[in-house]
Every structure is written in structure tokens, then in C-alpha cells.
Amino acid sequence: MNTTTAVPAGRLTSTALGYPRIGPNRELKRALEAHWSGRLDADGLEAAAAAVRAGMLDDLSVLDTVPTGTFSLYDHVLDAAFAVDAVAPRHRRETALASYFAAARGDDAAAPLEMTKWFDTNYHYLVPEIGPDTEFKANPDKAVAEFLEARERGLDARPVLLGPVSFLLLAKPAANAPADFRPLDRIVDLAVVYVEIINALGRAGAGLVQLDEPALCADRTREELAATAEAYLRFNEDVEIVVGGGYGPLGVALEVLRSAGVEGFALDLVRGRSDIETLEELQSPHVSRETYLLAGVVDGRNIWRTDLARAAADIERLQRISDRVAVSSSSSLLHVPVDLAVEHDLPEGLAERLAFARQKLEEIVALADPDGPRDARPESPEAWRDAAVRERLAALDPGADRRVPYADRAAAQAARVPLPAIPTTTIGSFPQTAELRKARAAHRQGLMIDADYRARMRAEVAAVIAEQEHLGLDVLVHGEPERNDMVQYFAEQLTGFATTAAGWVQSYGSRCVRPPVLYGDVARTAPMTVEWTAYAQSLTEKPVKGMLTGPVTILAWSFVRDDQPLADTADQVALALRDEVRDLEAAGTAIIQVDEPALRELLPVRAAARAAYRDWATRSFRLATSGVRPETAIHTHLCYSEFGEVIDAISALDADVTSIEASRSKMEVLTDLDRARYRSAVGPGVWDIHSPRVPAADEMAAALRLAVAALGPGRVWANPDCGLKTRRYEEVRPSLAGLVEAARAVRAEV
Ligand code: GLN
Numbered sequence: 001m002n003t004t005t006a007v008p009a010g011r012l013t014s015t016a017l018g019y020p021r022i023g024p025n026r027e028l029k030r031a032l033e034a035h036w037s038g039r040l041d042a043d044g045l046e047a048a049a050a051a052v053r054a055g056m057l058d059d060l061s062v063l064d065t066v067p068t069g070t071f072s073l074y075d076h077v078l079d080a081a082f083a084v085d086a087v088a089p090r091h092r093r094e095t096a097l098a099s100y101f102a103a104a105r106g107d108d109a110a111a112p113l114e115m116t117k118w119f120d121t122n123y124h125y126l127v128p129e130i131g132p133d134t135e136f137k138a139n140p141d142k143a144v145a146e147f148l149e150a151r152e153r154g155l156d157a158r159p160v161l162l163g164p165v166s167f168l169l170l171a172k173p174a175a176n177a178p179a180d181f182r183p184l185d186r187i188v189d190l191a192v193v194y195v196e197i198i199n200a201l202g203r204a205g206a207g208l209v210q211l212d213e214p215a216l217c218a219d220r221t222r223e224e225l226a227a228t229a230e231a232y233l234r235f236n237e238d239v240e241i242v243v244g245g246g247y248g249p250l251g252v253a254l255e256v257l258r259s260a261g262v263e264g265f266a267l268d269l270v271r272g273r274s275d276i277e278t279l280e281e282l283q284s285p286h287v288s289r290e291t292y293l294l295a296g297v298v299d300g301r302n303i304w305r306t307d308l309a310r311a312a313a314d315i316e317r318l319q320r321i322s323d324r325v326a327v328s329s330s331s332s333l334l335h336v337p338v339d340l341a342v343e344h345d346l347p348e349g350l351a352e353r354l355a356f357a358r359q360k361l362e363e364i365v366a367l368a369d370p371d372g373p374r375d376a377r378p379e380s381p382e383a384w385r386d387a388a389v390r391e392r393l394a395a396l397d398p399g400a401d402r403r404v405p406y407a408d409r410a411a412a413q414a415a416r417v418p419l420p421a422i423p424t425t426t427i428g429s430f431p432q433t434a435e436l437r438k439a440r441a442a443h444r445q446g447l448m449i450d451a452d453y454r455a456r457m458r459a460e461v462a463a464v465i466a467e468q469e470h471l472g473l474d475v476l477v478h479g480e481p482e483r484n485d486m487v488q489y490f491a492e493q494l495t496g497f498a499t500t501a502a503g504w505v506q507s508y509g510s511r512c513v514r515p516p517v518l519y520g521d522v523a524r525t526a527p528m529t530v531e532w533t534a535y536a537q538s539l540t541e542k543p544v545k546g547m548l549t550g551p552v553t554i555l556a557w558s559f560v561r562d563d564q565p566l567a568d569t570a571d572q573v574a575l576a577l578r579d580e581v582r583d584l585e586a587a588g589t590a591i592i593q594v595d596e597p598a599l600r601e602l603l604p605v606r607a608a609a610r611a612a613y614r615d616w617a618t619r620s621f622r623l624a625t626s627g628v629r630p631e632t633a634i635h636t637h638l639c640y641s642e643f644g645e646v647i648d649a650i651s652a653l654d655a656d657v658t659s660i661e662a663s664r665s666k667m668e669v670l671t672d673l674d675r676a677r678y679r680s681a682v683g684p685g686v687w688d689i690h691s692p693r694v695p696a697a698d699e700m701a702a703a704l705r706l707a708v709a710a711l712g713p714g715r716v717w718a719n720p721d722c723g724l725k726t727r728r729y730e731e732v733r734p735s736l737a738g739l740v741e742a743a744r745a746v747r748a749e750v
């Protein structure tokens, strides 16, 4: 028993907290999609998954200790739910695999689990549903099997599980739970089951298990910390425990967990460097020379090379505390692409400054080697700096991010573009048909010349305009057919950005994204969207909205330089957008929408950092949008209704109209906005475009009546709750016809 001690005393060793699990060429994505469409049976899927796991271990085998159990067929939170049998009755099917995918994706019989963002990342996890009567039961098979796969290769392995506290804090109450029930109420029952899983791993030979508690990187109440202590006090078994944070400092949780007997921590020393001080201040018995300290000095969230000098200094500080220090990543490497070696078209000087997952493992190994390199990170090349942008930002008028008061703008805008009460519009994109995607791919591969491609896209714009006129919408859009992605489209045209050939990162399930790399100063060299909007406007008498992506969202969905504050980078992006907004205005565009669906995503995990975030995020949006005359309307669009801590920020954007997800929350968001002193107009999404369902006009009219009651008729717009690019025309036409009908009906009543 307990044949492994993952971190031998004294010697500095190497490990990581987790690894990309979709395969270097997205092999798992392909296998999953083949399985879901019936082209690959369960055995075939398992074979593909085993090959991906083998590849992960091949890569990880350069480390002294490899993490295991971080592979997932869909999501690691869903894996944790299955490990404790917290499966909703509606998702139980004949096989565990069928149940798993029913929970992940839903089927004819049942809606899937809700999906939401994982901390301040663009990864989405499935939200477990926990009630007072959820019967937890240990299912250690996955964890044990993946541990043994590593052991069979002769690797020293450390099983990783999502910890019980985070599991319950990330869960939501089951539908039938009483109103005052919180999933965390079940901590003791769940801890008992975790003990069984940990013991099963111990019997399989694991001496040390890592329980990830990323939820402890956020501010936690005294009750939550007490529940944490209660759970961890039960784990004083034969197996040693390290607790991983991964998304900031563990802070006060360090002492709570040590008092409860955990043997060490995996520290995020990129975002949670203050944990070093906290540990230095914690006296014996809270820390000792035997405390495991996994020093997460290599950023698991971004793709820049590590400053080895600085990392080595942090590691040394930890070695002054303990003899059991391992060099590690700050979080799982799940958030970075697999291999930089396949990128051949990066701008001069960039590749040598980047590290993807494989290169990060090399850095970890180098730092664990006492004779390894210790170079500080070199400055960015001079060529990446743009003096003009910097001068312009430094010389900005202090009022550059301010417009005249909303009431004055609203009057000027109504005079310029008379609209009926409750105007109808859409969020921007229209269905991206297979044919459109094919044309874009052909163009990208050089099989379709520019002129043909543009003609094809123009034809699409014309068709989308004709559709909207026929439907009777009031404010039209060009449909965004030319955009592969709402961030990449801009990244490809702005300086300072690079795109990768295969820098895929899992977003959820089989879905991967390829974030652009924002590496240098950002500037616009030519208008990016004006031609399309102006063409669309030339086809109709109705106003056509310009359509841009906001600075915060561009940052959130890119890998962003970390050599200057995000706020400064955001301002550079904002200036480029400001010019685009002005050019749209000059071309005659009366309404310009600047989407910020990621406004909530970048919100810091700790409350203390939030005010500063809200300040720079909203300032950059205003900087982008305040260069226009009062009679030009600025709209924005946000995708979620649970705004929580960003609700004040929505007012601070100072847009004239905000369209917002509301259909699933039954318009509750409107009262929240009112409380946050939001005073301009709102387009509450009355059609949930995430579902193929065509909503009835009555239903949408009822939602609009609620909105009119809450805001008054002058402040309500009628629109779907997001873009239509993932829907089909068969759903879009009747739904929009219903939307127009609903708006007309409610208009007649006011
Ligand atoms: N304008 C974009 C669209 O309609 C907005 C997308 C989004 O909110 N994610 O597709």
C-alpha cells in the first residue's frame, strides 16, 4: 500500500495540475461527434478516448509525477457528479455512458444539465443538480482506472479529483428542493463518499491524492469555510491529500485546510502569488517542512513563456518553508493548446516567446533541474510597439469616454430615426448555412478568389435584408455572413494580433475555440466593417445597425499579452473600435451595436478586485463608443441574465439600448436593472435562441407586456436573446414573424 510518495523530501520535483484532453488534433472531438451521430459505437469511442489518454501520458511522462483522472469525455464537473452518482433521475439510461451524455447534451426525454462558465475562463461546465434526497454513492472506477493506466507505464501518479466543497458550491439545488436548501448542506454526506473514493485510490496504490477546490479561490463565508473544515477533517486516512486552487490565491482557506489535516497545496503562483506570504506567515503546526507545496509558477491560463528567473525566486521562497516542493503549472493546462511546434506562420519573434502545453512541461522540467536555465523574460521587440497609439492614448481628452446625458441623446436619436414604440430588431447574425461555411472555407484555402467570395457574401447580405423587410422588422442587420467568429474577424484585421493554425482549446464538450494571440500594440489600418453595413443600408429604407465586438469581449476571447495591465490593452482595442464607430457614423449609420457578451466572464473571482475591473472594462467600452454625435445610437448586447456583480457595469456602459438574455429568467433581469439605476432602453430577449423551439407570438407578447409594465413603453425593444447564426431558417422565419406580431399587438395596447 501507499507505494508512492509523489514528492520525495528535499529534492525539487516536477508535476502539472492537468492536461489538454481533446487530443493534439482534436481526436476526441471527432470521436464524440461520430458517436453522437451513430457512426461510432461505445467501444469505438472508448478506443479513441484511450488513445487520447495514452497521448496525454506520453506528454506528461517527462514529469516526475503525473496527474491522472484529468481526462474527460465531456466535462470534469460532470465526471465528479458521476463519481459520486449524483445523476438526476431524468438522465438515468441503460448504460452509464448513455446517462452521461443524456446529462451533458439532453435528449428527446430530458433537458440536459445547465451549462455555465468556469470561473473567469471561457470554459463551460455542467451544473450538477443536488437535492436533499440525492443519494451519493462512490463510483471510483474512472479515477482508479486512469491512475492504473499511468502506473502500468511505470509513472509516479497523483490522482486528481474535483473536491467536495467546490463540487457542491458549483452545483445548484435540484428542482424539487425546498427554497432554503443549499447543495453545501450535503457536505458531510458527500465527504463520506469521497472517503470511499480516496480509499479505493489508496488500495490501488495512490499515496497522495489532489482534491481541486477552485471555489476556495473566491471569497467564502465563514459557514462555507466551516463546511470545508468539516469535510476535510474526515480525510485523515492512509492517503495524503493536497488541495489545488488554480484560479487565484487560496488565502484564508490555507489555514482552514491545514487545521483540518490536509498535507499540502497546489498553489496558483501566477494569479495567487500572495499565498506565498500567507504561507510564510503561517507558523508551525500550520506549515512544516513536510507540507507538500506544488509551486504553480507556469501559467496554465495563458501562452507566454515563463519568466524563469522570477519563477525560480518564488520556488526558492517555498523551499525555505518546506522540503517537499514541486514545480508545477498554476492551473490545469486545459486552458492552453497542446503544441506550439505545429505553428509555422506566426509573426517574427512570436513563437520563441510562447509556450503551449508541451512547452510548458519543458519549462516545468527545466525549473525542477538545479542546473536548468533561469533566464528572465526578454522585453517584447520594439517592432511590436506602436508609438502613435501610445501617444494618442496618453493625449486623450479626459472626457473622451463621455457622451451627453441619455435623455438628450434619446431625443436626438428619435428625431433622426423615428421608430414605433417597441421597435423590433435582431442581435446581428442570421443563420450560417452549410453553403456559407463552404464558401468561407474555400476562400480561406485559396480555392475561391476574393471577388467571387465578396460577391457571394453580398448576395447573402441582400437575401438577409430582403428576409427582414418581408418580415416587417424595424431595425435591420446585415447578418454577419462574412464573419467566421465575432472576435477572430476583428483580430485578423487589427495589428498586434496573430491567429494560430491549430491552437485549439476546449470550450465545452466537443466544442473547441481557437483564440487569437494579442501580442503587440493594437491599431486599425483600415475600416473593418463599413463596407458591409453600407452595402446593406444601400438596399433598404429601414435603418441598418452597424455591428462590432467590444473591447472586453475581444480580450476575453483572446490570449492577451501579460506585459502590461489588461486595462491598457483594452484601451488600445477601444481606440481602434472608436475609429470604426466613427467611420460607420460617417457612412450614414444611425445605430451601432457593440457586443459585450463576455463582460461578466472577465470579472475577477475575488470581490476586492472587482471595482477596478468594472472601471476599466466600462471605460474601454465608453472610449470605443463615445466618439459619435448624440443622434447616433449606441446599442450593446450581453448574453446572460445572471449579471450579479456586473449589473452596475451595465449602467456604466452608458449605451442607449441594451439587449439582454431574459426569456429563461422570465424577465426578472428587468427589476435587477432597475435596481442598478439603469435608465436607458432595454431589449429583453423574448425568444430563447438556444433551443430549436419556435415560440408562440402570444408567449412573446406576454413577455413584452411584462417589460412594458416594468420599464414603460418608451424603453422596450423586441428582439431574440442572441444572434441567430446557429439556428436554421425554418426556425428563424416563423419565430421572427411571431416576434413582429407580438410587438405590434403590444404596441396597439400602449
Ligand atoms: N452580434 C453577434 C451575433 O449576433 C452577437 C453574438 C453573441 O452575443 N455571442 O451573432
Ligand code: ZN
Binding pocket: 427, 597, 637, 638, 639, 721, 722, 723
Ligand atoms: Zn448573445
